[in-house]
Amino acid sequence: MNSRRDFLQKLSLGIGAATLTDLTPGIAAPVTSNVPADKQLRVALMGLGGYADIVARGMKECKTARLVGIVTGTPSKIPVWKQKYGIEDKNVYNYENLHEIKNNPDIDLVYVITPNSLHHKHVLQVAAAGKHVVCEKPVADNAKQAREMIAACEKANVKFYIGYRLHFEPHTKELVRMREAGEFGKIMHVNNYAGFKIGDPTQWRLKKSLAGGGAMMDVGVYSTNGARYCTGEEPIWVTAQESKTDPVKFKDVDETVTFQLGFPSGIIANCGCTYNFNHVEMLRLMGEKGWAEMNPAFGYGPIRGTTHKAAIDQPDVNHQAYQMDGIADAILNGKPDPNVTGEEGLKDMLVIDAVYESLRKNGAKVFIKK
Template sequence: MHSRRDFLQKVSLGLGAAALSAFPAIANELTSNRQDKQLRVAIMGLGGYANIVAKGMQECKMAKIVGVISGTPSKIETWKKQYDIPDKNTYNYETVSQIKNNPDIDLVYVITPNSLHHKHVLQIAAAGKHVICEKPVADNAKQAREMIAACEKANVKFYIGYRLHFEPHTLELIRMREAGEFGKIMHVNNYAGFKIGDPTQWRLKKSLAGGGAMMDVGVYSLNGARYCTGEEPIWVTAQESKTDPVKFKEVDETITFQLGFPSGIIANCGCTYNFNHVEGLKLMGEKGWAEVNPAFGYGPIRGTTHKGKLEAPDVNHQANQMDGIADCILNNKPDPNVTGHEGLKDMVVIDAVYESIRKNGAKIFINK
């Protein structure tokens, strides 16, 4: 068995140019001539997933939490104590613009509700800091384009939290597909979902979430179909079902959608907020197949192919992601496929999914 480092180096080489973004490498003054070689990160939005990220980052070698941004003073106090954050690195949503004057923060990780991503990324870009934003990148493709443009104008890097693009089992699946080990890809089935709890939470409010299951877990099914095929969809059909119109009054409950690709591949995908035990990826090719389940959670990821068990090391997803991004920024390396442009590609398809639903399942040809 190879070491984890050997494995990741092999996978990185195997991905080739297709997995690298066209987003330009930047030697930003924030991180040039640094001696400590650690990316200094502030977390914006201190909710449930922020706590998972922070816990995971305790395993990071190249990134560390040094600041927080929150509208809740009690949360700031808790995080200050837990992560030894100095007062000068704490901000609220009214003072966040002042972060531009703080040389001790390199990057801000935006983990606020979906519909606030657009506003907050624009603020961080204007402050001259690199930014990583949780997915979905925004409410729609128009906002995503504006966010990309703002970061390019400010000469800062813009990443999306696609942690699976750093996850070894997922990367091995992509390597096998790129190496032709499955042969011509014929079909893909991807599903993601869970039974959502508290009916008063922000994920069920359209003004904060932008949508329901499609925006939250549907992006996993969609992004998975794209990396299973190595192609971009050219059309979409979609259907929505709603069994609880009270709880899901404002957002979608369950959506199934089909993606058509240039080679003729069709991917059947689905997402839900109303039942558990629905997570999996299946790829079928002329020469072989792969089935990954769990495929999209925080780990461990498990899979099988026509060759046997999908062999790869288990890692802390959040730590692996942040170390990978830190390596790109600190060492001026090419960006992996997690930039704002990757988020935009998913958002264009999500827009088409919702358009198809509005048009009673009509086939929508995707306008890039």
């Protein structure tokens, strides 16, 4: 496993699995209604890298969302995508003419899947064009940018969501349901880790100007978000440490970061992320009455979990299809927003900002700014 795509792409076994129950607070439910084709949410993907192709393939399973357009700066990709996904010429854009999408009634939403440090610029552009937005995580380079993105979408009266696919994933959903139902008792401790050994040293993820940071900005989002949905609380302080075994390869970005999150109730979460080694994708929750472990916890599937009671018995699904159907259902049918809005992305960025501040201060405790 030598790339982020390898790390995450354990594609779901049971695409089109059984319908789940109603919305669990904090984790969105999948769509259960059938929406006529002429009322589907029509989506354009912006940035046609490896993950965009995974989203596009996943959307073939959607009931309420449909891929109709693309935005790319690489002309050679256009004929391939047109043929593979049936994209019409009128729904093809580049970064220079993106503003013209405002006049296209056949596109409702743009899913931004460009490098991290371009998210801020691109979300602002899409909002200005009056289209709803999904943005891949991390939402931005920092919390300040995230706030600006939220404000721009509110001003334009468009919806703004972040690609937290695990908030729609049944095993993760069940873990949160059990925690909220008190089946673990008072939560005492959380331990989670996400990472992989990164490959190509010339890729954009190792360039701070495009990635915003290293492992912390990439897979570290899983650690922060996982700690938050395992506790149901927002952390109030952080301490963090970095180790770097290859100062040449990782001259621009962090390689391995371990960090601790302190929560209002006294819970401590030990978290970590790395670009230096494989086989780290786990989450463990300890409570007064019981425990849960997810391993694998963060990839594209299958997710696996067990608790003090039994294995978490939930269907394997296509994460990207469930995510896009959930978002489409909220937009088309006036359902409550799933817990993947820009505000959720901001909460993770507040933690990540504090982690980097702690690293700059040699591991000192940093209180998270709200």
